Amino acid sequence: MQSLNISTSAMRGIQQALDNTANNLSNIDTIGYKRRVASFSELLTDSMNEQPATDNQNRNTPMGIRIGSGAHLGMTKLDLGQGSLKQTDVPTDVLIEGDGYFLVTRKIKDANNITVDEESRFTRNGSFKLSYDDDKGYVLHTSSGHILTDENGANIVFPEPVKNISISPDGTFSADGMPAPVKIGVWDVENPDQLKQVGENLFDAELAFGAGPQSKYTSAYDNGVTLRQGALESSNVSMTEEMSQLVNIQRAYQLNSRAIGISDQMMGIANQLRSR
Known part of the structure; x- marks a missing residue:
């Protein structure tokens, strides 16, 4: 037996x-x-x-x-392991060179259209689209509807459509029509194996509602991570x-x-x- x-x-x-x-x-x-x-x-x-x-x-x-x-x-x-580079020349496509994750969020609302919670997700998919959001303005979002955040964990919002987008290797985002440049947040995770996959190529960041990413994670820029505009990372x-x-x-x-x-x-x- x-x-x-x-x-x-x-x-x-x-x-x-x-x-x-x-x-x-x-x-x-x-x-x-x-x-x-x-x-x-x-x-x-x-x-x-x-x-x-x-x-x-x-x-x-x-x-x-x-x-x-x-x-x-x-x-x-x-x-x-780093996936191969895929050149797209799309201004809102961003590639992470090194170990790090974009933090994207999405509001969860009740029947009265009141925000009751917020989804915080990590992703390596840098294919973002610029579109209008009724609650905020013009934002960069993923295909799942999650909005890209800056180095403080706040959504990157533009009051009007922007042109001539430029993203530097250190994550600084600037464009015509922006009041001031912002820095895209890229976060380092000490033990990525503990991240829970939630579908759509996203990982649960396990952040409480209203808590900033600084309370749990450190900036990946401190470890030499850089960004490349107009390119995407293929699957490894x-x-x-x-x-x-x-x-x-x-x-x-x-x-x-x-x-x-x-x-x-x-x-x-x-x-x-x-x-x-």
Whole structure:
């Protein structure tokens, strides 16, 4: 029965690794997407220490027999490798060179159109569009409707349409029609693996309503991060690596499936011997 449990737990983890690979492949063309790498860990093991004295003679291994319980998918680690540069020459497209995230927000309103909460999200997707927002003015927003923020966590708002947009490597945003330049906020996350994916290539920044990003994160500019205007970061998913991983997953699944079949045959033989 132990062999069945080991193979079953392994096949369950392999299925989750397959889902992770499929998710990476489906986002190969997603701007700013970071692939995840499946990592397995061992389940609890037992040790049999009470053995006959004859087993201890000429023994080179430590005392006891370790009986494992299989493996499972421990975590899917975020690969922060820089994606390739995609030149677009669109003034509102911004590429982050280095480790950092844009902070974008969206107001949540009740039935009376009163703001009751605010979504704070991180993203590497720098494809922003300039459009009019009824509550604020002209803003830079993502395809999901989240608005880009500045270095203080406030939405970047323009009183009127702007022209001749210029974004410097240090994040300074200036254009004709702006009262004064603003600086785009880019934030450093110490442990990106803890970020929760919420869909649409966004991560939950886990900021309370009204709390600024400075209360939890530091500016990525302090670590040498720069911005590039008119370019986007492609996904860092490699088709070659993912297909190789897919073959390895298939081989592992076949191996454990065969182990279950052999265990079933062994138990069938044992039942037949007992019945005689």
